[in-house]
Amino acid sequence: MKIKYGIVVFPGSNCDHDAYYVAKKIINEDSAFLWHKENDLQGSDVIILPGGFSYGDYLRTGAIAKFSPIMNSVIEFANKGGIVLGICNGFQILLETGLLPGVMLKNESLKFICKDVYLKVENKNTIFTNKISEDVLQIPIAHGEGNYFADENTLAELEGNDQIVFRYSSPKGEISDEFNPNGSKLNIAGIVNKQGNVLGMMPHPERSSDSVLHKTDGIGIFQSITETIRSKVAEV
Amino acid sequence: MFKAIVIIKRRPSILDPQGKAVEEGAKLLGFNNISGTRIGKYVEFNVDAEDYNSAEKEVKEYAEKLLSNPIMEDFEFHLEEAK
Numbered sequence: 241m242k243i244k245y246g247i248v249v250f251p252g253s254n255c256d257h258d259a260y261y262v263a264k265k266i267i268n269e270d271s272a273f274l275w276h277k278e279n280d281l282q283g284s285d286v287i288i289l290p291g292g293f294s295y296g297d298y299l300r301t302g303a304i305a306k307f308s309p310i311m312n313s314v315i316e317f318a319n320k321g322g323i324v325l326g327i328c329n330g331f332q333i334l335l336e337t338g339l340l341p342g343v344m345l346k347n348e349s350l351k352f353i354c355k356d357v358y359l360k361v362e363n364k365n366t367i368f369t370n371k372i373s374e375d376v377l378q379i380p381i382a383h384g385e386g387n388y389f390a391d392e393n394t395l396a397e398l399e400g401n402d403q404i405v406f407r408y409s410s411p412k413g414e415i416s417d418e419f420n421p422n423g424s425k426l427n428i429a430g431i432v433n434k435q436g437n438v439l440g441m442m443p444h445p446e447r448s449s450d451s452v453l454h455k456t457d458g459i460g461i462f463q464s465i466t467e468t469i470r471s472k473v474a475e476v
Numbered sequence: 477m478f479k480a481i482v483i484i485k486r487r488p489s490i491l492d493p494q495g496k497a498v499e500e501g502a503k504l505l506g507f508n509n510i511s512g513t514r515i516g517k518y519v520e521f522n523v524d525a526e527d528y529n530s531a532e533k534e535v536k537e538y539a540e541k542l543l544s545n546p547i548m549e550d551f552e553f554h555l556e557e558a559k
Binding site for chain 1: 490491493494496517542543545547548
C-alpha cells in the first residue's frame with residue numbers, strides 16, 4: 241500500500257512541486273495536488289502545506305491562506321489526528337490558523353535569508369522524526385519572516401512538552417545566538433502541536449532529499465511520516 | 477454607507493525592526509529629535525450598513541479575524557458616515 245501525500249496548492253505556493261517530487265519519486269509513495277479552492281483532501285494520509293508566498297504574503301504571511309476552503313478540511317483533518325506538515329510558508333499558515341502557537345516576525349536582520357543551516361533534532365519521538373538517526377541535520381532555509389515569537393508562557397509550555405523539534409545550531413549541535421539566523425526565540429526552527437500530529441518548520445526538507453543534490457538530510461522526515469502511517473495501518 | 481479606517485500597530489512588547497531601521501535612516505539624515513518609530517498598517521474601506529453600531533460591529537470583527545493578529549498586533553479604527 242502506498243501512502244498518499246496531499247500537497248495543498250495556494251496561489252503563490254512555489255515549493256509544492258518539490259514536495260510532490262520527493263513524495264512520488266524519492267520515497268516512491270503516492271502524491272496529489274490539492275487546490276486551495278477545493279475542500280476534498282482526496283483520501284490523503286498526510287497533508288503538506290508547502291513553502292512559497294501564498295496570496296503574495298499580503299497583510300501577514302499565511303493570513304489569507306487560512307481562510308481558503310481547503311483549510312477548513314485541513315483543520316478538521318488535523319483536529320481528528322491527521323498528520324500535517326507545514327514547511328516555511330506552510331508553518332506560517334499553521335500559526336495563523338492557530339493549529340500551532342506563536343507568530344513569525346520579520347527576520348531580525350530584515351533580510352531574506354537563503355542558505356543551508358544546521359538543525360539540532362531535539363525530539364526524535366515524534367511522527368516526523370522517529371526514523372532520523374543523525375543528531376544534527378543540514379537543511380536550507382529561505383525566508384524573510386522566520387523569526388519565531390511567542391510569549392514566555394507559551395515558550396515554557398513548548399519546552400516543557402518537548403514540542404520544540406528542531407533548533408538552529410552549530411554543525412555540532414550547539415545552540416547559541418551565533419547560530420540563530422533570524423532571531424527566533426529559543427532558536428526555534430520547528431515545533432509540533434501538543435498532540436504531536438502537526439509539525440511546522442521553517443527549513444525546507446523537500447530541498448534536501450534528493451541525492452542528486454548531494455544533500456539528503458531532509459529525507460528522514462518523509463521516511464518517518466511514511467513509516468509511522470504504515471505501522472499504524474499494519475496494527476489495524 | 478460608512479467609511480472605515482483601521483490602523484494596525486505592533487504591540488509595544490514586540491520588536492519592530494522595520495521601525496528601528498527607518499529610525500537609523502532618520503538619524504543619518506540629521507533628524508536627531510526623532511525617537512520611538514513604529515511602523516504599522518493603514519487599511520481603508522467602505523461598509524454598507526444600516527447604522528453606526530452595526531458598521532462598528534462589522535469593522536471590529538473584520539479587524540480581529542483578518543486584518544490583525546492579536547498575538548503581535550493591536551488595532552484602532554475610525555468610522556464615519558460617507559458623504
